Amino acid sequence: MEKNKKLYGKDLITIGIYTAIYFVINFAFMLAGMIPVMWILMPALIALFTGIPYLMICLKVQKTGAIFIMGAITVLIYYATGQFTTVILVTFAIGCILAEITRKVLGYGSFKGNTLSFAFFSFGMLGSPLPIWLFKESFFKHIAEVGMPPEYINTLNQFTSPYVLASVIILIPICSILGAFFAKKILKKRFSKAGIL
């Protein structure tokens, strides 16, 4: 029993390949984040469209550590290329740990467990727009230095209000659940007959 819990070469290859697919989708949305609204909504949108690679890892590697490795690879690639901040490292670490705990507690084969773990994992990307709220003072100091009028700063303050952050936080699990159901439907319809699942 103990032997089966260890991650073997095949498991690591599975994680590596599906992480590559996850990363490509993730990166596409990072680029789309050049559109301001998309950037704020990016964590939720990524959750909506990355359900398939995530669930494939959950299905194929029903062992502890798979999701943590997936998150670590994503973070390492982004971090080494300078596109990640330390904030996102922390959010990803928390998200991956919670996702692993959820899978362990609710069962590796449980769809509910995997969906919930996907929601936690998706919170990792929240670290991308989070510095706006975490370093709000620094941002506003910067804007004031640029010479923006006070009315403008007030409106911007509303745009970066805690309510917007709360909306994004609520949207992430909703999109994760939708993404997981969407992925389940596609996987069942297209791949179960082909024997891939």
Next chain:
Amino acid sequence: MCESKFKLDARAGLFLLFVLNFAVFSVSSVVALGLLLLWSAIYGIYKKYYTATIKFALVYIASVLANFFILPKCPGVIAISFAVLLIYALKILPIALFGYVFAKTTTLQELTASLRKIHFPESIITGLSITLRYFPALKEDYYQTRDAMKLKNMSFIEKMSGLVITTITRASMNIEDLSLAATVRGIDNPIKKSSMTTVHIKKGDIFVCLVSVLYYFLICKEF
């Protein structure tokens, strides 16, 4: 790309990226961010990545100009939404330039050897090398699927569906093939993995790290 004499060790590079992250988010002035970008630009120029360095510098200048002159004259909603993004861009540019040059000048073998040296878990190192090596295959698969779909008059949804099916099917097939090949080559061998690439921290790495940390510290203190 012509190689410079001194090559920054991957561990030193990752350490500097970490410190630079803290420095960038602890300053708010345009001058301080510009000085941080200047340090990354020196690294870029030293490694002979002139074009990339110039591009990053131009994006920085354009962002500063947009912040000072264009945004205050824009209508409310546009100005607000782009202001946040532009400020974020200013903050991320010094890190992105350093990361770009670091990624371009560090091979996968050097990165994995360095991660092994700092006792990074072997499972993450193996997963990382597979992911990085799979990107070209994924690109190739995408082009093949796209070309095949061009021959048929397909709607956007059909195209997306086709792309998902082929990507996942090929991924599953590749996993089987690669697993067999990797098992034969000893991926599951519990003996400590060796590497053809030898990495070691040089005096130059320590010097660069110390000078950079001092430079970042002074900028954070002054601004």
